[in-house]
Amino acid sequence: MTQRRTFPRLRLLGSLLLVVAAGITGIGAAPGGAAPGGAAPGGAAATPGVRPLGDIVPVPASARPGGSPYTLTARTRIHVDDDSREARRVGAYLADLLRPSTGYALPVVDHDGGTGGIRLRLSGREAALGDEGYRLESGRRGVTITARTPAGLFHGVQTLRQQLPASVEEDTRQPGPWRVAGGTITDTPRYAYRGAMLDVSRHFFTVEQVKRYIDQMALYKINKLHLHLSDDQGWRIAIDSWPRLATYGGSTQVGGGPGGYYTKAQYKDIVAYAASRHLEVVPEIDMPGHTNAALASYAELNCDGIAPPLYTGTAVGFSSLCVAKDITYDFVDDVVREIAALTPGRYLHIGGDEAHSTSHEDYVTFMDRAQATVVKYGKTVIGWHQLVGANPAEGALAQYWGLDRTSDAEKARVAAAARNGTGLILSPADRLYLDMKYTKDTPLGLSWAGYVEVQRSYDWDPAAYLPGVPASAVAGVEAPLWTETIASSAHIDQMAFPRLLGAAELGWSPAATHDWETYRQRLGGQGPRLEALGVDFYRSPQVDWRTE
């Protein structure tokens, strides 16, 4: 029942071509009409040089333009309700974002009861804003962001940031003016799970590279960072009870480079950095297949007691833990216990995909025991959707990575599990796999799921995607980036951007706002911002990239 790939994942590293900006004419006033109940086209927001309220990604649930813009000045202060350290942290984050380009001091001060400037306001009474929502009110005297939680304030800050000119993202002083359109945005997410996955196994990425990706994700209100920490080509996290996993199993990568691994301190640093951006880290140890790095590190994990060599190619499906051996479950217990202890987040992902070298009976035996271990250490199981062929634990999430041509029978098995209470994370490979080439001319990436241009990636509905799945079973969406051909931050930029923004919008914005035409307009408006951030994104010809 597994999703056999028609083509093995064999590609040489493509060299990164410089893509020349399409440089299509700037669309000045742009889209408006963002949302039903949102910014009206040509509405009150038509002040020249001011980005219309709601002209952001993901589009807010509601944007009502009106009144005068607010202008940041050298006298602007950031007021924070003084009883919350976390709100103050969001204020400090905002000030750090705005200071280099504006050159303003932007002191973060306790709220003194006055009005004016930027105010971050936590209010437990705003039940309708939920765990992550916010309201942004902008007018001549100031901008107030109200939320029930610090996460809501943080997302509101990303909205404020996107309402400002793109040059606010530069790290040197820019002329401004720094105006925010007047009106009110009220915004809550469609899904609680809005993820991106980075495969740090096929190629290793340093802590700094991961942090850069976290910062990019946060701008678009993504709240889960799934780290694919182990695979055939590399084990990337230190495990004290099995030290060779990292020191030997992590010592290479696809193509034979030096690989690497995170020490526990480094992993905790990533987790803390993600938390400071209101993202939760979801660690994945892929089992029982995709385990050559572990099998190479410890001979006793192999059924025949012989360790295979390290692997630097890109085939899949050839490795399996030894389901019949007791030591396999000691290994699983130790690894899950140590990773659970390092991870404050709720989830632990145990893979379960492409176990082509494990019999079905062994697969079920293994996945059921591995899930019980995750539960024992207090975490919620996530597995790739082949997990539904075992017995998904209570509360488990299955991550669907099929595609249009996946058999109806396999889709039906996933749907039946969803009706039975297994939640779904949707990552259709022919929509959200960020390692798929955009077109036949894309230098990086793979194409076993087809070519995935920007429109194809964005233009589908997670709630209606799999027949027979109740909308309530969809926990959210995630955009995975597998890294057989991806070896640097520049490569991440080319493949994730701009498609990651579409995934973010699918996860955040209400279904009623979904519309390719208005999305592509707003996406075009993100071009100058990505450029200012130094993100060398793919200038898809499907999008009219604006200039500022």
Ligand code: ACM
């Ligand atoms: C996968 O792409 N093997 C989940």
